[in-house]
Amino acid sequence: MTYKETYHDFNDGNGPVPARRHPNGGGWVALTAKVDGSAYVGRNAQVSGNARVYADATVNGAAKVSGNAKVDETAWVTGNAWVSGNAWVYGDCGISGDAKVSGNARVYDTAWVVGNAKVSDDATVGGSAAVFGDAKVSGNAMVYGNAAVFGDAKVSGNAMVYGNAAVFGNARVFGNAMVYGNAAVSGNARVFGNARVSDNARVFGNARVFGNARVSGNARVYGNARVYGNAKVSGDAWLAEEEVEA
Numbered sequence: 001m002t003y004k005e006t007y008h009d010f011n012d013g014n015g016p017v018p019a020r021r022h023p024n025g026g027g028w029v030a031l032t033a034k035v036d037g038s039a040y041v042g043r044n045a046q047v048s049g050n051a052r053v054y055a056d057a058t059v060n061g062a063a064k065v066s067g068n069a070k071v072d073e074t075a076w077v078t079g080n081a082w083v084s085g086n087a088w089v090y091g092d093c094g095i096s097g098d099a100k101v102s103g104n105a106r107v108y109d110t111a112w113v114v115g116n117a118k119v120s121d122d123a124t125v126g127g128s129a130a131v132f133g134d135a136k137v138s139g140n141a142m143v144y145g146n147a148a149v150f151g152d153a154k155v156s157g158n159a160m161v162y163g164n165a166a167v168f169g170n171a172r173v174f175g176n177a178m179v180y181g182n183a184a185v186s187g188n189a190r191v192f193g194n195a196r197v198s199d200n201a202r203v204f205g206n207a208r209v210f211g212n213a214r215v216s217g218n219a220r221v222y223g224n225a226r227v228y229g230n231a232k233v234s235g236d237a238w239l240a241e242e243e244v245e246a
Helices: none
Strands: 006-009 016-021 028-030 226-228 243-245
Touching: none
Parallel strands: 226 243
Antiparallel strands: 006 016, 016 028
16 A cells, blocks of 8 residues: 655654554554554554554554554553653553653553553563552562552662552652562552562551561551561551661
């Protein structure tokens, strides 16, 4: 099939560039980009730069795929979402709302990133994980399984959140920290260093867990509590104001 050469301004600073309407959906595709005929690009959606949209992927609404980004398999990008840089979105995952996936980030399987959430740098979100609200996942962080990161929470560095764990509120998980099992970190809590929060444990309020500390079982660490060094808090323990170091 041949196309009449037309121009479109993708509002990326490059001005009008050669582009065409994709036959499956009618959205704008730069001639430098590649979109499979089986992929859907809605009329108000855009694929620019060297972006690739493969297989049965969908780019719809006012969504944008730009740079060297790839959207593959049955993944969908909708709303005002933007996939850019070298990001790769694949599997049956979804990016929607005003969400942004950028850098070298990966979102895959049936994960979803929605709202104003951002996944950037070399971060990965997979499995059935969800990142939403104003949450941010960055650095080399990994969020997978059935984990959820939401609210204004941030997961960064080499941190991992997985299983059925949740990080929300204004919580921060960073460094080499791990939150997993059915654990939850919320409020203004911070978990960092090589700390681990697992099982059904909860860390919230202004609590801090860091160093090589472990919080597990049904333990609750909250208020202004500090757990650090090689300390372990487990079982049904509740700590509100204490400092625990070992």
